[in-house]
Amino acid sequence: MQPTIIGLLARMESGRSGATGGKQLMVKSAQSPPVRFRTELAPPHVSWLAIVLVYALAAAVLFLLFRFLIGFNQFGQVHDQAVLAGQNRSAAQRLIEDLADPPSGLPVERALARFAEDFVAQDGGRQDPTGTGAAVEPVLAELQEGGASRARVRERAQRLLSTWESRAQAAERRAAELRLGVALKATLMGFVVAATAIGGALLFLRRSRQLYGLLARRTAELEEVDASRRLFFANASHELRTPVTAMMGEAEVALTGDHRDDGTMEQALRHIVAQARFLGHRIDEMIGLAQTSDGKLQLDAVPLDYRDVVAEAVADARSFARSVEVDMDVTVPDQPVTVRGDALWLKRALLAVIENALKFSPMQGKVTVELSQKDEFARVRITDQGPGVVPDELPLIFEAYYQTDTGKDRGGSGLGLSMTRWVAEEHGGRAFARNVGHPSRPEGCTVTIDIALERSA
Numbered sequence: 001m002q003p004t005i006i007g008l009l010a011r012m013e014s015g016r017s018g019a020t021g022g023k024q025l026m027v028k029s030a031q032s033p034p035v036r037f038r039t040e041l042a043p044p045h046v047s048w049l050a051i052v053l054v055y056a057l058a059a060a061v062l063f064l065l066f067r068f069l070i071g072f073n074q075f076g077q078v079h080d081q082a083v084l085a086g087q088n089r090s091a092a093q094r095l096i097e098d099l100a101d102p103p104s105g106l107p108v109e110r111a112l113a114r115f116a117e118d119f120v121a122q123d124g125g126r127q128d129p130t131g132t133g134a135a136v137e138p139v140l141a142e143l144q145e146g147g148a149s150r151a152r153v154r155e156r157a158q159r160l161l162s163t164w165e166s167r168a169q170a171a172e173r174r175a176a177e178l179r180l181g182v183a184l185k186a187t188l189m190g191f192v193v194a195a196t197a198i199g200g201a202l203l204f205l206r207r208s209r210q211l212y213g214l215l216a217r218r219t220a221e222l223e224e225v226d227a228s229r230r231l232f233f234a235n236a237s238h239e240l241r242t243p244v245t246a247m248m249g250e251a252e253v254a255l256t257g258d259h260r261d262d263g264t265m266e267q268a269l270r271h272i273v274a275q276a277r278f279l280g281h282r283i284d285e286m287i288g289l290a291q292t293s294d295g296k297l298q299l300d301a302v303p304l305d306y307r308d309v310v311a312e313a314v315a316d317a318r319s320f321a322r323s324v325e326v327d328m329d330v331t332v333p334d335q336p337v338t339v340r341g342d343a344l345w346l347k348r349a350l351l352a353v354i355e356n357a358l359k360f361s362p363m364q365g366k367v368t369v370e371l372s373q374k375d376e377f378a379r380v381r382i383t384d385q386g387p388g389v390v391p392d393e394l395p396l397i398f399e400a401y402y403q404t405d406t407g408k409d410r411g412g413s414g415l416g417l418s419m420t421r422w423v424a425e426e427h428g429g430r431a432f433a434r435n436v437g438h439p440s441r442p443e444g445c446t447v448t449i450d451i452a453l454e455r456s457a
Helices: 002-014 033-041 045-098 108-123 136-143 150-255 263-290 306-323 343-360 391-396 405-410 416-426
Strands: 024-027 297-300 302-305 327-331 338-341 366-374 377-383 430-437 442-452
Touching: 045 108, 045 150, 108 150, 150 263, 263 306, 297 343, 302 306, 306 327, 306 343, 306 366, 306 377, 338 343, 338 442, 343 366, 343 377, 343 416, 343 442, 391 430, 416 430, 416 442
Parallel strands: 327 366
Antiparallel strands: 024 297, 302 338, 366 377, 377 442, 430 442
16 A cells, blocks of 8 residues: 555645546646656756767768778779879880880880780780770780881880870879878768767766666665655554554453443443544545555545534544543534535545644643634634644644654654645645744644635636
């Protein structure tokens, strides 16, 4: 039952649904712990932007790497073209030197043969990637076109040298441009890789700190829930044990032979009934809390005379008042006080305060219950003659599980006033407490419960 109790306490602290309108008051259930944990676990918008930015940088790295590989491949091809063109240019220059006039020059056939050897050695007989032709045969045929005289062959070799010279220069310029582009891409890719690594590291550190903080908060909440659970069961067991002990004592008195025929038996039985009703009220409260196991608590919202609710609450508390020997004085107006709400929960809220006042009032003391109309509210003031509350603790007594030092001595679960405030707020009102008498020497405490009046059509 503990999870449902904790869920209701969360709604007591945060749920603020209106009490008027509609057939039922629907208390919106707070987010379950797993849902809330997943919500908190999701990265904030800033983190999402950072994640998108890191992914964009990673995509840029892949794009730049792709472009770098393409550029590097192009640079390799153009560089090979420049080298081959330069080698062919050297072969043509040597051919021109070999075709010099005798005695320094070689015979034309020998010069062409050496050129063919150099060309084949350079090109391996494959198609020339510079686009000058193919294997050496077409080139030789071109050199010997129109005759194989020394002058004509040398003239054609000069044209080939000029062609290879221009193509080698163009290939070298293209290779230089590609080399610069590849270097720029490599530099830019290095910067982007560094930015991606730094951004990813910062994002990882930030996310790690966020998860660590979330884990620390969840751990603290779980520890608080566990402490509250322990406190609740300790207080609840004491709250239930007290009337049970009193009932057992009174039953033993009633069963003694010396008192069978006098009024002691009747008095003992009255005490047993009073304590049984007090115990029943506590059990009813726990059952009401357990009814929230589906995550929703539905309160009826029907018009009712608040005087009847007050009368029922006082009637249920009278037996306990007689048991603790405290008088009750009730004042209600003659005219109906119409509110819209749930009679059962309104009575439970009043009973929690009335029985609390009875516990703190001295024997032969008095508890007053006064119903009146104040502005747009039906106001119930419950005043005891107890020791009062330390002024600094007055705002805290409506918190779940909170108990003053005096309250710890008298017993209780610490949930009654918290439930009262929650019921009042769900019915469009509020609950608060004030000391009676001098602030330093209070002569009692007054708890005020305001419930919104039914608006006339």
